[in-house]
Amino acid sequence: xxxxxxxxxxxxxxxxxxxxxxxxxxxxxxxxxxxxxxxxxxxxxxxxxxxxxxxxxxxxxxxxxxxxxxxxxxxxxxxxxxxxxxxxxxxxxxxxxxxxxxxxxxxxxxxxxxxxxxxxxxxxxxxxxxxxxxxxxxxxxxxxxxxxxxxxxxxxxxxxxxxxxxxxxxxxxxxxxxxxxxxxxxxxxxxxxxxxxxxxxxxxxxxxxxxxxxxxxxxx
Amino acid sequence: xxxxxxxxxxxxxxxxxxxxxxxxxxxxxxxxxxxxxxxxxxxxxxxxxxxxxxxxxxxxxxxxxxxxxxxxxxxxxxxxxxxxxxxxxxxxxxxxxxxxxxxxxxxxxxxxxxxxxxxxxxxxxxxxxxxxxxxxxxxxxxxxxxxxxxxxxxxxxxxxxxxxxxxxxxxxxxxxxxxxxxxxxxxxxxxxxxxxxxxxxxxxxxxxxxxxxxxxxxxx
DNA sequence: TGGGTTAAACTGTGATCACAGAATCATGTA
DNA sequence: TACATGATTCTGTGATCACAGTTTAACCCA
Numbered sequence: 001x002x003x004x005x006x007x008x009x010x011x012x013x014x015x016x017x018x019x020x021x022x023x024x025x026x027x028x029x030x031x032x033x034x035x036x037x038x039x040x041x042x043x044x045x046x047x048x049x050x051x052x053x054x055x056x057x058x059x060x061x062x063x064x065x066x067x068x069x070x071x072x073x074x075x076x077x078x079x080x081x082x083x084x085x086x087x088x089x090x091x092x093x094x095x096x097x098x099x100x101x102x103x104x105x106x107x108x109x110x111x112x113x114x115x116x117x118x119x120x121x122x123x124x125x126x127x128x129x130x131x132x133x134x135x136x137x138x139x140x141x142x143x144x145x146x147x148x149x150x151x152x153x154x155x156x157x158x159x160x161x162x163x164x165x166x167x168x169x170x171x172x173x174x175x176x177x178x179x180x181x182x183x184x185x186x187x188x189x190x191x192x193x194x195x196x197x198x199x200x201x202x203x204x205x206x207x208x209x210x211x212x213x214x215x216x217x218x219x220x
Numbered sequence: 221x222x223x224x225x226x227x228x229x230x231x232x233x234x235x236x237x238x239x240x241x242x243x244x245x246x247x248x249x250x251x252x253x254x255x256x257x258x259x260x261x262x263x264x265x266x267x268x269x270x271x272x273x274x275x276x277x278x279x280x281x282x283x284x285x286x287x288x289x290x291x292x293x294x295x296x297x298x299x300x301x302x303x304x305x306x307x308x309x310x311x312x313x314x315x316x317x318x319x320x321x322x323x324x325x326x327x328x329x330x331x332x333x334x335x336x337x338x339x340x341x342x343x344x345x346x347x348x349x350x351x352x353x354x355x356x357x358x359x360x361x362x363x364x365x366x367x368x369x370x371x372x373x374x375x376x377x378x379x380x381x382x383x384x385x386x387x388x389x390x391x392x393x394x395x396x397x398x399x400x401x402x403x404x405x406x407x408x409x410x411x412x413x414x415x416x417x418x419x420x421x422x423x424x425x426x427x428x429x430x431x432x433x434x435x436x437x438x439x440x
Numbered sequence: 441t442g443g444g445t446t447a448a449a450c451t452g453t454g455a456t457c458a459c460a461g462a463a464t465c466a467t468g469t470a
Numbered sequence: 471t472a473c474a475t476g477a478t479t480c481t482g483t484g485a486t487c488a489c490a491g492t493t494t495a496a497c498c499c500a
Contacts (some may be wrong), residue, residue: 016279040482041480049454071483072481072483073482090371091315095311150307151307153285164373235484271486272485291452292492293492294451
C-alpha cells in the first residue's frame with residue numbers, strides 16, 4: 001500500500017503510531033471510502049509489518065469512531081447518515097469557532113503568509129480536480145489555525161473530526177459537479193485573522209464548517 | 221485489582237474494552253492519582269487476563285491523552301499543569317455549554333427526576349467525604365445532560381475530558397478543605413432545563429465547568 | 441561513608457500461533 | 471432452477487515468547 005498523500009503527522013516512535021497516523025491521514029483526505037473494509041492481515045502485509053501494530057492502530061481509530069469495529073467482524077469505514085454527518089460538523093463548528101477566536105489573538109505574520117499560500121494550493125488542487133490534495137490542503141489550512149490556540153487537546157479533537165468526515169466529504173465532492181462557493185470563505189477568514197477580529201473569525205469558521213452539511217443537502 | 225467504583229460504561233464485548241472502560245472510569249472518579257505509573261503486566265495479573273487486552277486498553281487511553289505513554293517507558297497518569305488543566309476545562313465549557321443548549325429542548329420529566337436524585341446523592345457523598353463517589357455522581361449528572369443531545373460523538377469527547385481531569389480534580393478535592401459553593405449550581409441547572417431555558421442552561425453549565433479551574437486557583 | 445559503575449529487574453514492543461465466530465462460496469437436493 | 475446446507479476462507483481476539491531500552495538496586499572502590 002502506498003503511504004497516505006503526505007505524512008505530516010510525523011511523531012510516531014513505534015510502528016503502531018506510524019500505521020495509525022497513515023491511516024488517519026488517509027481518512028482525512030478521503031483515500032478510504034465509506035463502507036470500505038479494512039483487514040488487519042491485509043494491511044499488515046501492505047505495510048510490511050506484523051499484525052500487531054496494525055491491530056492496535058485499527059482499534060485506536062475505532063475507539064475514536066473513525067472506524068467501525070464489531071466483535072470478530074472486519075473493521076470498516078463508517079458510512080455516515082446525513083444526520084450523523086450533521087452532528088459531526090456541528091461539533092466542528094463549535095470547536096473550530098472557539099479556536100478561531102483564540103487564534104485571532106495569537107496570529108503572527110508568518111501564519112498569515114502560510115495560510116495565503118494554502119489558499120492558492122487549494123485553488124490549484126480544485127482546478128486539477130484532485131480531491132485528495134484538495135482535502136489535504138483544506139485540512140492544513142484549518143489545522144494551522146487551531147494550532148495557534150496552543151491547546152493540544154482541542155487540536156486532537158478537531159483532527160479526529162476531520163478523520164470522521166473525510167471519507168464522507170470525499171464522496172460528496174466527487175459526486176457533486178458544481179462547487180464554487182467554498183473558496184470565498186478562506187480569504188475572508190485570513191482577513192479576519194489579520195485584523196485580529198476574533199468575533200468575525202469565529203463566525204466565518206463556523207460557517208465554513210457548515211459547508212460540509214450544505215454539500216450534502218445540495219444533492220438531495 | 222478491585223474493579224472501578226461502578227462499571228456503568230457497560231458495552232465491552234471483548235476484554236480490551238472491559239479493561240479500557242474500567243480504567244477510564246477509575247480516571248474519571250479519581251481512583252488513579254496524577255503521576256501514578258501503570259504497568260501492563262501488573263494490570264494483566266490484577267485483571268486476571270493476559271497482557272494483550274491491557275496493552276491495547278492502555279494504548280487507547282494514551283491516544284486520548286488520558287494517559288502518558290512514551291516509548292519503552294511505563295505508562296503513567298498525567299500530572300497536569302494549571303495551564304493544561306485550564307485548557308481542558310475550557311473545552312469542557314464549550315462542549316457542555318452547547319450540549320446543555322440542545323438538552324434543554326429535549327429534556328423529559330424522567331430526566332429531571334433522575335437529575336434531582338443525583339443532586340441528593342452528590343450531597344450525601346460530599347457529607348461522607350467520599351471523593352470517589354462525589355466525582356462519580358457528578359459525572360453521571362453531566363453525562364445525563366449531554367446524552368440528551370443524541371450526539372454520540374459529542375458524548376464521547378466530553379467523557380474523555382472527564383477522564384483527563386478526573387485525577388486532577390480528585391487531587392484538588394482532597395487537598396482543599398473548604399468547598400461549598402459547588403452545590404448551588406446543579407439545582408439551578410435543573411431549573412433551567414425544566415423551564416427549557418436553553419441560554420441559561422448553557423451559561424450555568426459553562427460556569428460549572430469553570431469550577432475545576434477555580435478549585436485550583438483557590439489553592440495558590 | 442559517599443559516589444559511580446555494573447548487573448539485575450522491569451518496561452513497552454513486535455512477531456507468531458491457536459482459536460472461535462462471520463462471511464462467502466460451492467455443492468447437492470428438492 | 472431455486473434454495474438450503476455444507477465446507478472453506480476470512481475475521482478479530484487472546485496468549486505467549488523474544489528483544490531492546492529504561493529504571494532501579496546493589497555493590498565495589500575511593
